[in-house]
Amino acid sequence: MNLRINPRRTVATLTAAAAVVTGVVLTGGAASSTPGVDHPAETPTDHTGQAYPVESSYTMKWTREDVQRIMSQHNDPTAGPGENSLSDQVSMPDIPSDFPAMKDENGDPVWVWDTWPMTDEHGNQYSYKGWDVIFSLTADSKAGYTFDDRHVNARIGYWFRKKNRADDQWIYGGNVFGDRTPAHKAEWSGSTRIYPDGTIKLFYTDLDFADRNKPKAVIAMSEGRINADQDGVSFHGLDETTPLLEPDGVRYQNVEQNAYFNFRDPFTFEDPAQPGKTFMVFEGNTAGQKGDYQCQQSDLGDSGETPEDVTARGANHQMANIGLAVAENDDLTEWRYLDPILSANCVNDQTERPQFVIEKVNGEWQYYLYTISHAFTYAAGLRGPDGVYGFVGDGIRSDFKPLNGSGLALGNPSNLNYSPTDDRKNTRQYQSYSHYVMPDGLVESFIDNVDGRRGGTLAPTVRIDVEGTTSVVDRNVGDDGLLPYGFIPTNRSAGGPEVTTP
Template identity: 35%
Template structure:
């Protein structure tokens, strides 16, 4: 594809590419970017825990791993009787497995002990029979009070046994991999913003070059008195970035910090869970973000945002001009979050977790004012329906959805999309987007 057809990218503050206020100012809901309304599943597959940020065990080439017929995913979890707003303070990584991509089973906590006071999101690699889990160690080990220091950790030593069913074993060894350098990536004591980030490691081996990378969420330091954002100090506090580290040898436990891939200085504070889908020779960079993390003067949504380039470290262009790819409907603005995209045949599939589905308030802050029973009732705490996405060049559009927890196996054909059914006259507009669930 000719690079000119992608449009013109913009330079970042500390990165080669940036998400600008002009681009983000064009964010709006459209038929191509609004997901269908999600309804609770008839059967909660894992009712004993809250489940939110989720990632799949992948091969080095980025495909979803299948180990003796099993798919494996990892999720942040907390006891299901815990108030949902408290879950991040006790987050534990659990593994789940499935032999059909629809019915999933709880394999239990991954680690007996891990680094940090609790663990936040990451990624997982299956490499010649070995399992590596990359995660965020949140909080200082052994601290009496809850702290929010973040560092990137890798755990090695995992193996999968399937002789008598599925089992994921250690012993695990936990390795401190990366901490912010204070120059390219902000340290906690430098932070002036509402939220500090150095987390969400995501393993990626570039199929075009064979180079091995780790993406992560970070913040770009903006010195006080800088002329960034026209010198607007309030806007400068919004300085999210997509960080990058390179493994010089391909060893999953050996990393060197590199310059950020993209930043959103003056635009957004949190570019969460960055990851790449490589398809048709293009690099689709996806992040999740919240409406409340946009800088003053901008209005965004809880949504999946994306950018595209012809080279991993290239000039990224926002998808659909503004960057918006998938957001929630206006009458359920917080129904899903923490989207993760992966390729399937000629589509891109997007999974997320079922968040506060029966709530249409202006802000998630309002949830805390509801009675505790209502907070529990309105929280999904499981995986949401999988969204089907078409991506072509710098444009995407939602095609429909699959069921909760539905992750098709390699080569599995998908049903006709809702758009196809409508075109054939086999579905009415009222059925739009409502595929099998």
């Protein structure tokens, strides 16, 4: 099947959703006894969307008040045990428990999680000589370690299939770096840039677990070339790794400050307002010794709490940010840190796989910043599902407006009225993760746990319709909103004419 998604906007649905959001913001949410929410905000933090100079020190704060709106606007407090309490506007459809596995040439399952396509500097997704290509964190399902131990054994693998054939199986090409990564290291996710001459620059996170108590994280790059013929795709020249960035302990927390620091997931892009300049966003944590930070009123917004109380509850251990760096040369081998563009101090500890989707709206560039986060990484007193969180502003560095008031754009079916460990939870609360937002609002991810069945395979793709600061999960595509498993279409071609398969 050749599946094409036509660009459109569900304007009526989006307008209705916006009215709901506006109504709650203006009138205030009713007081809730839901676990994790003490004082739903009555007035919104005044995020303006205003852009600031990229070299400035301005950092948008994703506040506790913002996140409280998940419960006051998108949670049904009457949802019973096992039910999904999230609104349809932000809830991912249920993934069937009989999902297929991705396999190698011998028919053995390959565990797959964080996945991304080949892109150019503007986020367009490329096929090469008629082959679609994706990159995934992979692990050997037969190696003897558990599914949850796969992270320290991760290798970046690649898959290919003929262009935009949604029903074709992805063909496993193996590890992009072969066997050159030593056993005490892991390769974590990033992004892959393709150039007109077939050059590939693979940005990723180089993890060293020689000391499990003090893992070392380095954002790195390897350069090589892609090749394709009638039999498939291969890569050559990815023989060396160039270290690019290590956490400095000044802007971005390092392992000496916190053994559980987050520093990973490089995504590179060009700003259309600054042609020729290449930027990188990545996941980080606010620098400083773990637990030293004192929560500020600006971290809370109008949450109905005091900084002292929030700090005393341990929220100062959640210190996520989205970092920014700028390339200092055309080879993209030298980078300079800039201040974070978003902080979630006292709100959340992980803002994984950040990325920009930059679109022209009514003649003006709009910068949509997406990240993913977990239910379990929220600070004390806050609740939210595993899923995609989005923000929009007028530039790379902006006072970003959270989508739907809270930032939540796509969440796993969850019951936020109960603790994630409560027997009354929704059994699909961890059904998918590591989402990546593609052109036209398509979102791919991997299956983690559906009804107790572990995944490690690509999930059905879904779509979110976005207009301004409002997003809606589109249930008019595919099977009640679920597109094919691993549907990662391309919108650009490289390498010349398509090769003909036998």
